[in-house]
Each structure stands twice: as structure tokens, then as C-alpha cells.
Amino acid sequence: MYTLKFHEDMCAACETHDCLVKCQHMNIDLDTAKIQMENIIKNRDSFVLHDCVTCYACEEYCPNGNHPFYLIVTRQEEHKLFPLPDPIITRGIQVGIPFRGDPDITEMSGPVLNMGVFSSLTRRVKSRLFEGLPIMSEDPRKMFHYFCQLMYLHYGKTSVINDRLEKTIQTIAAHKATEIIHFHDECYGTYTSYASAFGIDVPFKSIHLFEYLYNRLLELKDEIKPLNYTVAYQRPCSSRLSSDKHAYVSKIFDLIGVTEGKRKYVDENAMCCGSTIFSQKKEGSRKYCDNIQKLNIDDMKNANAQICVFNCPACMETIGKAVGKAGIMPLFMSDLCRLAIGEKIK
Amino acid sequence: MSSILNKLIAVVGEDYASNRQEELFTYSKDLGTAPPQWPEYVVAPKTDKEIQKIVLLANEEKVPIVPLGGGMTLAGLALPLKGGIIIDLKRLDKIIEVNPESRYMVVEAGISNGKVTAHLHNHYPRLMHSEPGAPPAATIGGNLAIHGQGDLAHPYGFNSDMVNGMEVILPTGEMIQLGSCAVGSGWYSMQPLPDLKFFSGWNGTTGIITKVSLKLFPNKKFRDNDLFVVENEELVPEILYELTHLGMTEDLISSSAAIPPLMNKLHHISINIAGDYEEEIEFKRHMVFDVALSKFIRSGTGGIGNLAGEWPRPQVSKSSDWKKGGGFEYVGAIIPVSLYPECYRQGARISEQHDIPYTILGRVIGCSHAMMFSWSYAFNRADEETVKHARQALHETDDLVMNLNGTIWKPAVYGQRLMMDRMNKNTLELMGKIKTLLDPNGIMNPGNWEVNR
Numbered sequence: 001m002y003t004l005k006f007h008e009d010m011c012a013a014c015e016t017h018d019c020l021v022k023c024q025h026m027n028i029d030l031d032t033a034k035i036q037m038e039n040i041i042k043n044r045d046s047f048v049l050h051d052c053v054t055c056y057a058c059e060e061y062c063p064n065g066n067h068p069f070y071l072i073v074t075r076q077e078e079h080k081l082f083p084l085p086d087p088i089i090t091r092g093i094q095v096g097i098p099f100r101g102d103p104d105i106t107e108m109s110g111p112v113l114n115m116g117v118f119s120s121l122t123r124r125v126k127s128r129l130f131e132g133l134p135i136m137s138e139d140p141r142k143m144f145h146y147f148c149q150l151m152y153l154h155y156g157k158t159s160v161i162n163d164r165l166e167k168t169i170q171t172i173a174a175h176k177a178t179e180i181i182h183f184h185d186e187c188y189g190t191y192t193s194y195a196s197a198f199g200i201d202v203p204f205k206s207i208h209l210f211e212y213l214y215n216r217l218l219e220l221k222d223e224i225k226p227l228n229y230t231v232a233y234q235r236p237c238s239s240r241l242s243s244d245k246h247a248y249v250s251k252i253f254d255l256i257g258v259t260e261g262k263r264k265y266v267d268e269n270a271m272c273c274g275s276t277i278f279s280q281k282k283e284g285s286r287k288y289c290d291n292i293q294k295l296n297i298d299d300m301k302n303a304n305a306q307i308c309v310f311n312c313p314a315c316m317e318t319i320g321k322a323v324g325k326a327g328i329m330p331l332f333m334s335d336l337c338r339l340a341i342g343e344k345i346k
Numbered sequence: 347m348s349s350i351l352n353k354l355i356a357v358v359g360e361d362y363a364s365n366r367q368e369e370l371f372t373y374s375k376d377l378g379t380a381p382p383q384w385p386e387y388v389v390a391p392k393t394d395k396e397i398q399k400i401v402l403l404a405n406e407e408k409v410p411i412v413p414l415g416g417g418m419t420l421a422g423l424a425l426p427l428k429g430g431i432i433i434d435l436k437r438l439d440k441i442i443e444v445n446p447e448s449r450y451m452v453v454e455a456g457i458s459n460g461k462v463t464a465h466l467h468n469h470y471p472r473l474m475h476s477e478p479g480a481p482p483a484a485t486i487g488g489n490l491a492i493h494g495q496g497d498l499a500h501p502y503g504f505n506s507d508m509v510n511g512m513e514v515i516l517p518t519g520e521m522i523q524l525g526s527c528a529v530g531s532g533w534y535s536m537q538p539l540p541d542l543k544f545f546s547g548w549n550g551t552t553g554i555i556t557k558v559s560l561k562l563f564p565n566k567k568f569r570d571n572d573l574f575v576v577e578n579e580e581l582v583p584e585i586l587y588e589l590t591h592l593g594m595t596e597d598l599i600s601s602s603a604a605i606p607p608l609m610n611k612l613h614h615i616s617i618n619i620a621g622d623y624e625e626e627i628e629f630k631r632h633m634v635f636d637v638a639l640s641k642f643i644r645s646g647t648g649g650i651g652n653l654a655g656e657w658p659r660p661q662v663s664k665s666s667d668w669k670k671g672g673g674f675e676y677v678g679a680i681i682p683v684s685l686y687p688e689c690y691r692q693g694a695r696i697s698e699q700h701d702i703p704y705t706i707l708g709r710v711i712g713c714s715h716a717m718m719f720s721w722s723y724a725f726n727r728a729d730e731e732t733v734k735h736a737r738q739a740l741h742e743t744d745d746l747v748m749n750l751n752g753t754i755w756k757p758a759v760y761g762q763r764l765m766m767d768r769m770n771k772n773t774l775e776l777m778g779k780i781k782t783l784l785d786p787n788g789i790m791n792p793g794n795w796e797v798n799r
């Protein structure tokens with residue numbers, strides 16, 4: 001059984017406790033944060049375990065690269081303080097069960113694009129941006145074999161991740177690709193952050209989609225026509241696990257000639273899409289989720305955004321329609337880049 | 347060429363009557379487990395006058411006639427069990443009148459539900475009818491002939507409750523009218539004349555429905571399909587009771603299935619909420635989730651699975667796919683909502699015994715007055731063994747319905763017999779008298795509802 005490598009001393013010595021103090025969803029001062037973190041570390045009850053909306057952000061806020069979020073969800077499970085109602089957890093766990101045959105394992109050399117559980121978006125990568133890249137998990141019937149499992153952090157169920165992840169890693173590794181570009185940022189976070197925090201061995205190198213896109217755009221630089229849009233970026237929860245790659249967002253925007261409107265919910269202060277908050281057990285969760293979505297979209301409008309750029313398909317699914325209704329075009333980052341090199345998108 | 351064929355051609359023209367094997371083949375099967383039953387002729391009339399002539403011809407020749415709509419009932423109800431002529435009614439598909447103020451439309455009965463929905467969508471977007479979850483080719487007449495239910499079943503009941511008038515050609519060829527249209531007053535009401543409703547639920551054994559005045563209902567601008575999920579089946583009736591008490595939703599369906607895994611042993615209650623304004627939708631959502639269902643969410647026994655999904659109408663079952671080969675048939679039963687948990691458990695047991703992934707569904711009819719509960723059994727058409735298992739499972743389910751004191755809906759012949767064996771003897775006798783009175787030559791869809799056997 002894998003266990004979290006959490007450095008208690010580092011946390012005890014921390015002077016900021018940014019993990020909780022900066023939390024957008026709980027109002028916690030420094031003294032309270034210290035006490036609550038200690039409670040959590042010592043495996044005592046804490047209101048944080050009850051009230052955490054599982055937005056992942058504390059992973060990024062932690063100045064020490066410790067893993068407060070992984071610790072919180074691990075404790076939620078130990079204390080059976082699951083944020084979601086039981087049937088929603090069962091449903092979520094069952095979603096990830098592959099049921100339509102084994103994947104076809106073909107050996108792939110060089111860098112490979114992994115669609116994870118978003119095989120249905122494969123048509124979006126039929127682009128010169130991804131030219132020459134073999135694609136892993138193209139078949140929606142088999143996609144759960146490539147499921148990174150990280151979504152169970154929202155369920156307070158690290159045990160499910162730890163049970164299943166090794167098998168997914170083996171499936172991916174069986175293709176023998178050495179470098180893997182993950183279409184979904186959450187997969188990248190799994191293999192680069194979660195796995196190492198829990199001591200799970202990953203025998204391939206992961207490349208962040210935005211890093212890949214940036215480098216590919218550099219290769220196609222002569223073909224880029226500046227788009228001249230004002231955009232807003234919907235930063236997903238999983239990007240908190242790879243904050244070192246977040247800089248690629250601005251680098252790509254600069255390269256393709258779009259400007260980020262001035263926003264309140266940006267970078268560290270980005271607002272979660274709420275994809276699991278609406279169904280949490282805590283009273284008022286649905287309304288709370290509605291409210292943060294509204295604040296987020298209003299903020300995009302105030303920034304005069306013409307396009308909302310999505311990284312994560314789940315965010316797109318959750319607020320894409322509402323963003324569209326607000327008169328802002330929802331687009332995946334990869335699609336925005338395709339526009340910049342003159343490709344048409346549907 | 348046979349004389350009957352000649353006479354049929356004389357009525358409808360050469361293109362619309364046939365006894366060619368390749369055409370009869372198509373009409374010899376339906377989508378379910380019933381073995382093929384070959385007709386001798388198939389005819390596709392365009393008008394009620396043509397139908398009258400065909401019916402008179404069948405009486406003269408003493409040859410069975412079987413009305414056919416979309417042929418989607420799966421239970422072999424439109425297969426010619428005793429041979430004869432299939433009357434394919436799909437060409438009888440005119441829209442005769444739409445009266446938006448009184449919210450009804452008059453259509454020929456062979457019109458498909460898909461065409462009705464499309465017409466309203468294009469020309470009367472503020473109106474809708476109660477569309478069954480069947481493929482859109484299912485006809486209005488066929489659905490009424492079996493007492494179907496559609497996506498307005500919760501607020502308004504069976505589709506046969508949503509009829510303002512009917513025109514029917516009797517088995518002896520006369521055309522009758524039911525409702526206000528019978529006194530020449532238009533098609534706006536079925537009441538207050540004496541009841542003569544001998545045509546719904548009779549599977550086309552008492553006459554051919556040719557025109558229908560369908561009640562229409564407000565079609566709101568936005569429709570949300572939300573999901574509420576529970577693990578404990580015992581909670582489903584209580585939840586449906588709360589929702590029907592609230593009275594703010596349209597269709598309410600609870601379903602569970604072994605495949606896909608996300609549905610396994612879980613009950614997904616699909617809740618349709620409609621509104622003309624975002625505020626209206628949000629208010630209804632608030633009342634549904636934050637008020638009516640809040641106690642389930644907070645106790646962790648129920649949760650919101652999805653909000654604001656927009657699914658196209660009709661929401662057709664996809665359960666036919668799981669065995670490959672594209673076959674599935676279901677037993678439907680009308681039951682009290684309180685029987686949902688037991689129906690689910692027993693259905694899962696029967697499915698397991700026959701190695702078929704279980705698929706069940708219950709749709710609320712009226713204000714939790716009843717539920718249409720269905721047990722679907724998938725089979726591979728090309729694998730006779732799986733067909734046999736499905737057939738056996740269907741029979742066991744018919745038996746189960748009777749044991750649980752349910753009422754089999756659109757029963758196949760096996761289920762019809764079970765129901766007739768259990769039926770009040772005087773009721774059965776009256777059915778027999780009505781059948782003899784209306785169809786003295788026994789030509790209408792014989793083999794079905796054989797009350798005088």
C-alpha cells in the first residue's frame with residue numbers, strides 16, 4: 001500500500017501556513033491555520049476536513065512543496081469525512097471501471113500523445129500541431145484503461161487511486177513510449193506530482209501539453225498570425241499540481257498574439273469550475289457552486305474577454321455552456337493554437 | 347396473381363400492395379424475441395376510405411388484418427400470428443389541424459411521434475405532446491393502441507389520457523367518432539359524452555384508429571435533465587413521493603443497469619425541469635434539490651449526479667447493445683411506485699440467472715399514482731441460445747409481475763394469457779362480448795387478446 005510522504009517538521013516550522021490562510025473557500029487566519037494543520041497532521045478532527053471543497057489549490061500555496069492537499073484528502077478518508085454523498089462516490093468509483101475489452105497495446109516510439117479518458121476529443125488533435133505524434137487511448141471503449149484516477153481526490157478517496165494507478169501506469173508503459181505528452185493536465189499532475197508524493201514508480205517521462213504546444217508553435221512560428229483577442233484562462237484544479245508549467249499559458253498567449261484581460265481570478269487566485277462542489281454533502285453546496293461560477297464568469301466579462309481558454313475538458317463540460325451564454329467563446333487551448341496557425345475548427 | 351392481391355391493388359394502387367417474399371420478410375419480424383410470423387399480404391393505405399375498403403374486403407374473404415404503426419412494441423403485437431394482411435399505416439400521416447389556443451392537434455394516426463415533435467418544434471415551439479421514449483418512428487395510433495406513456499407522464503398520466511377525440515374504423519368497416527368531434531363540435535374534448543373507449547389497450551383487436559386529437563401542453567424554452575442518485579433502492583419511492591408532492595418537474599424516471607458500471611446497483615432518478623426563464627429553472631432547482639431532496643443529500647444517502655444536461659427527445663434506451671447483435675425486448679408493467687425496490691431486486695435476480703446484464707427502469711405516471719416499470723433483456727440475434735434465454739427471462743418476468751400484483755403492460759401473448767387467467771370472470775366475459783360485437787368475423791389482429799378462446 002502506498003502512503004503519502006508528508007514532511008511534518010517542515011509544516012510545523014512553516015511561518016505562513018499559506019495552504020490554509022490563502023484558501024478561497026474557507027476564511028482562516030494564521031493562528032487557526034497552525035492549529036488546524038497540527039490537528040490534521042496528528043490525525044485529529046479538524047473543521048478543514050469537513051469544509052474543504054477539494055479545489056487542490058493548497059498544493060500550490062504551500063511554500064515548501066509539501067503536500068497539504070494530499071494530506072487533507074487522505075485524512076478525509078481516514079475519518080470517513082467524504083465530501084460527497086455515498087452514492088455519488090460509488091458512482092464515481094464505478095465510472096472508472098473498464099468494461100469493453102482490453103486495450104490494444106502497440107509499441108510506439110518517440111514522443112506520444114496520451115488522450116487519457118478523453119478519447120472522444122481525439123478529433124481535436126487531428127492538427128498540424130500534433131503532426132507525427134502517435135496517439136494513445138484513441139478508442140473511447142478502452143479509455144478507462146488509461147484513466148489516471150486522480151479525480152478521486154475530489155471524492156476523498158486516495159485509496160482508489162493507490163489501488164488502481166499502478167495498473168494504468170503499466171498499460172501506458174506497455175506501449176514502450178519514453179516521452180508522453182498528456183492531453184489532460186490532470187494526467188500530467190498524476191505522474192509528476194501525485195505518484196512521487198506517494199512513492200509510486202513511473203517508468204516514463206511526462207510532458208505537459210502546454211510545454212509541448214509552446215515548443216511546437218515555435219517550430220511553426222512563421223505561420224502564426226496574431227489572433228488579437230482578449231482572453232480569459234480557466235485554470236483547472238489539476239494545474240495546481242504543476243504550477244511550474246503554468247507560465248506556459250502566458251508564453252503561448254504572447255506567441256499567438258492574444259492578451260489576457262485583467263482579472264481577479266487569475267494565476268494563484270484562479271477560481272475552480274466547481275465540477276464536484278455542486279453535489280457535495282455540505283448544506284448550501286449547490287448554491288455556493290452556482291455563486292462561484294457566476295463570480296468567475298462575471299470576472300471574465302469584466303475583463304472584456306472574448307474567449308475563455310480551457311485547459312481541462314471537465315471545466316469545459318461544467319462551465320463551457322454558461323461561459324458561451326455570457327457571450328464569451330469557450331475554446332480549448334489547443335484549439336486556440338490551431339486558430340493561430342490558420343486551421344479551422346468546428 | 348391472387349384475387350385478394352388484385353383487390354388490394356385496386357384500393358391502394360400497385361405500389362402499395364404486395365405479396366412478394368422480400369417485402370413480406372420485412373413484415374414477418376419485429377425487434378424482439380418473437381419468432382417470425384409471415385403475413386400473406388402487406389398493404390399501405392393513404393386514406394381512411396382506403397382502410398374501410400380493405401377492412402370490408404377482409405370481412406368478405408374472412409382473412410385476418412393486422413394494423414401496423416412503427417412496429418416498435420417489441421412484443422410481437424403487430425406480427426400476423428394467424429397470417430393475413432398487414433395494414434401498414436405509416437402513410438396515414440397528415441397533420442389536420444393545430445389549435446394552439448385550446449392546445450390540441452388533430453393528426454392521422456399513422457403519423458410518427460418524430461414528425462409530430464418536429465412539426466411542433468418548427469411551427470409551435472410553445473407546445474409539445476407527450477413523446478414516448480421509443481424510437482421516433484413509433485406512431486401515435488400504435489402508442490395509443492397499447493396505452494403508452496411519454497415524457498409528460500408525471501404531470502398528465504398515460505398518453506391515452508391525453509386524447510381529445512378519435513376516429514376509428516370498426517372491424518366491420520364503419521367509421522365512428524369519439525368525443526366532441528362526434529357531435530360536430532370540433533376536437534377539443536373527450537368528455538362529456540358516454541364513454542366508448544374500447545380501443546386503447548386492445549392492440550388493434552377492436553378497430554383501427556385513424557384520427558386522433560392529441561392534447562398539447564406548454565413547451566417551456568429551457569429543459570434541464572438533472573440526475574439524482576441513490577444506492578438504496580428503498581429510498582426511490584420516497585424520493586419520487588417528495589418530487590411528485592412538489593409538482594415542479596416533468597418526466598421522472600428511475601433506472602439502474604449492470605452496464606455501464608457507473609449505473610450498477612445505483613438508482614439514477616432523472617428529473618426533467620422546464621422553464622421559460624433562467625430564474626424559473628433556478629427556482630425549481632432550488633425547490634427540488636435544496637428543499638425537497640436536501641435531507642438525502644445532507645445525510646449522504648442521495649446526491650446530485652448531474653445538473654443541466656440537455657438530452658434530445660426522445661431519450662431512447664441504449665440497452666440493446668450489451669450482448670452485441672442488437673436485440674432487446676422488455677416486459678413492462680404498471681405497478682404501484684412502492685413496488686419499485688422489489689421489482690428491481692427480482693429483475694436483477696432473473697437477469698443474473700440468464701447471464702444477461704440487468705437493465706430496469708421505472709417511469710412515474712401521474713402524481714405517483716402508478717409507475718411503468720420495465721425489465722429489459724438483451725440478446726444477440728445471431729445467437730439462438732441468447733434469444734432463448736431472453737425469451738425465458740421475459741416469461742419469468744411476466745410471472746413475477748403477476749406474483750407481485752402488478753399489471754403487465756403491452757403483454758405479449760404469454761402475458762395476455764396470464765392476465766386473462768387472473769382476470770375477474772365477468773370482466774373477461776364483457777371483453778368477449780365487446781370483441782364479438784365489434785368483430786364478428788374475428789379478423790382483427792387474431793391471436794392477441796383471445797378472450798373468446
Ligand SMILES: Cc1cc2nc3c(=O)[nH]c(=O)nc-3n(C[C@H](O)[C@H](O)[C@H](O)COP(=O)(O)OP(=O)(O)OC[C@H]3O[C@@H](n4cnc5c(N)ncnc54)[C@H](O)[C@@H]3O)c2cc1C
Nearest residue numbers: 415416417418419478479480485487488489494495550555
Ligand atoms: C427503445 C424503445 C423505447 C421505448 N420506450 C417507450 C416509452 O417510453 N413509452 C411507450 O409508451 N412505449 C415505449 N416503447 C414501446 C413502443 O415502441 C411504443 O409504445 C410505440 O409508441 C408503439 O407504437 P408503434 O407505432 O411502434 O406500434 P406498433 O408496434 O406498430 O403497434 C402496436 C400495437 O398497436 C396496434 N396498432 C398499431 N397502429 C394502430 C392503429 N392505428 N389502430 C389500432 N391499432 C394499432 C398493432 O397491431 C399492435 O398490436 C419503446 C420501444 C423501444 C424499442
